[in-house]
Amino acid sequence: xxxxxxxxxxxxxxxxxxxxxxxxxxxxxxxxxxxxxxxxxxxxxxxxxxxxxxxxxxxxxxxxxxxxxxxxxxxxxxxxxxxxxxxxxxxxxxxxxxxxxxxxxxxxxxxxxxxxxxxxxxxxxxxxxxxxxxxxxxxxxxxxxxxxxxxxxxxxxxxxxxxxxxxxxxxxxxxxxxxxxxxxxxxxxxxxxxxxxxxxxxxxxxxxxxxxxxxxxxxxxxxxxxxxxxxxxxxxxxxxxxxxxxxxxxxxxxxxxxxxxxxxxxxxxxxxxxxxxxxxxxxxxxxxxxxxxxxxxxxxxxxxxxxxxxxxxxxxxxxxxxxxxxxxxxxxxxxxxxxxxxxxxxxxxxxxxxxxxxxxxxxxxxxxxxxxxxxxxxxxxxxxxxxxxxxxxxxxxxxxxxxxxxxxxxxxxxxxxxxxxxxxxxxxxxxxxxxxxxxxxxxxxxxxxxxxxxxxxxxxxxxxxxxxxxxxxxxxxxxxxxxxxxxxxxxxxxxxxxxxxxxxxxxxxxxxxxxxxxx
Amino acid sequence: xxxxxxxxxxxxxxxxxxxxxxxxxxxxxxxxxxxxxxxxxxxxxxxxxxxxxxxxxxxxxxxxxxxxxxxxxxxxxxxxxxxxxxxxxxxxxxxxxxxxxxxxxxxxxxxxxxxxxxxxxxxxxxxxxxxxxxxxxxxxxxxxxxxxxxxxxxxxxxxxxxxxxxxxxxxxxxxxxxxxxxxxxxxxxxxxxxxxxxxxxxxxxxxxxxxxxxxxxxxxxxxxxxxxxxxxxxxxxxxxxxxxxxxxxxxxxxxxxxxxxxxxxxxxxxxxxxxxxxxxxxxxxxxxxxxxxxxxxxxxxxxxxxxxxxxxxxxxxxxxxxxxxxxxxxxxxxxxxxxxxxxxxxxxxxxxxxxxxxxxxxxxxxxxxxxxxxxxx
Numbered sequence: 001x002x003x004x005x006x007x008x009x010x011x012x013x014x015x016x017x018x019x020x021x022x023x024x025x026x027x028x029x030x031x032x033x034x035x036x037x038x039x040x041x042x043x044x045x046x047x048x049x050x051x052x053x054x055x056x057x058x059x060x061x062x063x064x065x066x067x068x069x070x071x072x073x074x075x076x077x078x079x080x081x082x083x084x085x086x087x088x089x090x091x092x093x094x095x096x097x098x099x100x101x102x103x104x105x106x107x108x109x110x111x112x113x114x115x116x117x118x119x120x121x122x123x124x125x126x127x128x129x130x131x132x133x134x135x136x137x138x139x140x141x142x143x144x145x146x147x148x149x150x151x152x153x154x155x156x157x158x159x160x161x162x163x164x165x166x167x168x169x170x171x172x173x174x175x176x177x178x179x180x181x182x183x184x185x186x187x188x189x190x191x192x193x194x195x196x197x198x199x200x201x202x203x204x205x206x207x208x209x210x211x212x213x214x215x216x217x218x219x220x221x222x223x224x225x226x227x228x229x230x231x232x233x234x235x236x237x238x239x240x241x242x243x244x245x246x247x248x249x250x251x252x253x254x255x256x257x258x259x260x261x262x263x264x265x266x267x268x269x270x271x272x273x274x275x276x277x278x279x280x281x282x283x284x285x286x287x288x289x290x291x292x293x294x295x296x297x298x299x300x301x302x303x304x305x306x307x308x309x310x311x312x313x314x315x316x317x318x319x320x321x322x323x324x325x326x327x328x329x330x331x332x333x334x335x336x337x338x339x340x341x342x343x344x345x346x347x348x349x350x351x352x353x354x355x356x357x358x359x360x361x362x363x364x365x366x367x368x369x370x371x372x373x374x375x376x377x378x379x380x381x382x383x384x385x386x387x388x389x390x391x392x393x394x395x396x397x398x399x400x401x402x403x404x405x406x407x408x409x410x411x412x413x414x415x416x417x418x419x420x421x422x423x424x425x426x427x428x429x430x431x432x433x434x435x436x437x438x439x440x441x442x443x444x445x446x447x448x449x450x451x452x453x454x455x456x457x458x459x460x461x462x463x464x465x466x467x468x469x470x471x472x473x474x475x476x477x478x479x480x481x482x483x484x485x486x487x488x489x490x491x492x493x494x495x496x497x498x499x500x501x502x503x504x505x506x507x508x509x510x511x512x513x514x515x516x517x518x519x
Numbered sequence: 520x521x522x523x524x525x526x527x528x529x530x531x532x533x534x535x536x537x538x539x540x541x542x543x544x545x546x547x548x549x550x551x552x553x554x555x556x557x558x559x560x561x562x563x564x565x566x567x568x569x570x571x572x573x574x575x576x577x578x579x580x581x582x583x584x585x586x587x588x589x590x591x592x593x594x595x596x597x598x599x600x601x602x603x604x605x606x607x608x609x610x611x612x613x614x615x616x617x618x619x620x621x622x623x624x625x626x627x628x629x630x631x632x633x634x635x636x637x638x639x640x641x642x643x644x645x646x647x648x649x650x651x652x653x654x655x656x657x658x659x660x661x662x663x664x665x666x667x668x669x670x671x672x673x674x675x676x677x678x679x680x681x682x683x684x685x686x687x688x689x690x691x692x693x694x695x696x697x698x699x700x701x702x703x704x705x706x707x708x709x710x711x712x713x714x715x716x717x718x719x720x721x722x723x724x725x726x727x728x729x730x731x732x733x734x735x736x737x738x739x740x741x742x743x744x745x746x747x748x749x750x751x752x753x754x755x756x757x758x759x760x761x762x763x764x765x766x767x768x769x770x771x772x773x774x775x776x777x778x779x780x781x782x783x784x785x786x787x788x789x790x791x792x793x794x795x796x797x798x799x800x801x802x803x804x805x806x807x808x809x810x811x812x813x814x815x816x817x818x819x820x821x822x823x824x825x826x827x828x829x830x831x832x833x834x835x836x837x838x839x840x841x842x843x844x845x846x847x848x849x850x851x852x853x854x855x856x857x858x859x860x861x862x863x864x865x866x867x868x869x870x871x872x873x874x875x876x877x878x879x880x881x882x883x884x885x886x887x888x889x890x891x892x893x894x895x896x
Contacts, residue, residue, distance in 0.1 A: 318776075320775060320776065339778070339780065340776070341778030341780070344777075352776060357770070357773075358773060358776050360773060361770040361773045361774075362769065363769045364765065364769055368765075368766070372766070372776075373777055375759055375762050376778075384757055
């Protein structure tokens, strides 16, 4: 429902060429403030990029603008009119359409059918030829080459994206929001998309796109708004900035937690990878010959934007995914082809990046979730001791400060931070030698982040070898002894964390081809 | 608000389902009872349409199934294969393996049991040994029929719903081949009677010592079913194996992460699940008909799916629901209208499954979208 409540102009009257103005937008989720008093102004006919690391609040802001979320506070003016969106349809009525990373298309219908899907103005009878003509006209206008009669399942990812864009234009979107549009595209499709975006902008459409890739922001956008930790750092014309400056804005602020790194005696090599190669689900090589060593009492941090092979790397080490070439050694033992169970028994703990999907069983109790790894070994024989499990769970819940109504409650009712503490409690309580921690603090609030990070440092002090994989550069720098960057399946570095050039690391994460240098 | 109503889209009041955060025993019991009454009422309408008096019909069914010791005995006889097949089905369902093939597994179990009874057991074989061999054969037959879809699923990702369902028809045809062909008694759809020593003892067999049990046909299969129940109950609740099943059922990804070999477990569970259904088939031929007939099962394997679902995959629940459904079968026989039992089963399942939603969620009616916005404005 669109409800025009207040026609009075925004506090500082916007000129005619302002397409959208967002003022004082706040959005909080339980335990997380995703947007903190965000202002954004987008000029008509501009290509405007929202740049920031994962978790910076870009997607939340765009979901608010497209009507998917309601802001906790703040106002949105579209073409000078104050709007309240309670659903995406309201945003579309106001001329705002969003193309998500995951397309929302019906595979078994044609392009034309998908475009008109949900258009109630058509009534009960539809004339196929007319629809095809409309779609073809829209496609021609924007230079998007798509056959209206083709079925969605026949199309490539890039073509499907075009259908999504045409769908939004058909519904009258004057402002298009693209959520990391190039993440799913191959290079040629990317170039094509850029050309189409430019053409749409020339035709008077406004484009907002979310990105964490510097080069594409510099190439494509007129304006760029940099976000960090839920706030806008700055909005600048791309003409007047540089990649270096953008990196500084993205990552170059003082480190959040300045932990004292207690000098720890570095011990023997616990984890060694030798030219490890791993393929992803689609058979593409995602990890390209990575070699590294992590020793006892050391944290090796791997920075990098998600999707550059870190997930596959962690899964190959933990036996969840086969390695196609190379070697994994745990304390000198070759575990390249071992089962997950054997690797667990060899002393490898794993904090997976996805705590709900991989790390826990949502409907099982906290007691059961805490027993996920040691249910086999805690008790000899074929049976488990419930009382022993309950006792151990109670101890761990207390020790790791998991805030829970009862150890018998299902894990799905825990908040993100507490769920993460639960996973850490389980993983660290076993006699382990190596810990693979993947995005251990993603989505947590400040307090939980600190507690998780302190736990990791304490474990390191006790001689654990930790491989820390994170997109959060601050975290990597705050905790790691050595830092490496993963980009497109290749590992660069590692280098000593002391005196490392933060901006160079940031550039590497964004795909700059310069070599990682220590200053 | 009124001035803007013209521009407002028409919209339904929003119905939202809100998960119940805690399960209350009284709400559960009350809802279940209410749903059962609703199912009976719906069935009553059909009986009424067919020209019967639902109250009389229900009373007669009730008396037949639970009114006398013989009635209860008959109910137990019908419950026996249901319990076994349900235990098997719910074991697989716990791991979210949709084994729809209990019927075929039951038939294969019956077929293998018959093979042993006719060709392995001789009149000289001790009774205990004969029964043991037949039980093993029955289990093995069902297990093989469960293994196939399990292996296909684990190895090639074949949908077990389809493969296990299709194998039901293969099993029935195979059984028909034997009872009309090589093992047929004079071309009828049945085999000759098994030798006496391969019959499972019935209560009435002890009537000379305990006259009170005369005419009661409950047989050893019930003990077998209760034994299977006891084992599964313990395994599911407190064994490491049971934990793996529960974990894999709740989140396969987490199970893999915990080091569980999912493919192997899938094959084990489907095989075990089939084996239990196979025991149901064994119990039917060795305890009731004492020969294999082509219509050995009136769809026990399919009813087991309903029972498992209503029992929410809990072994103890399976025991009770199977008993009630056994009563339903006996009651339906009494009013000699075979369709009624299936009709009632269908209605009960339909009402319970749709009503089961209410056990987990409460329904909230929100106003229309317009109202919600209006409040904010």
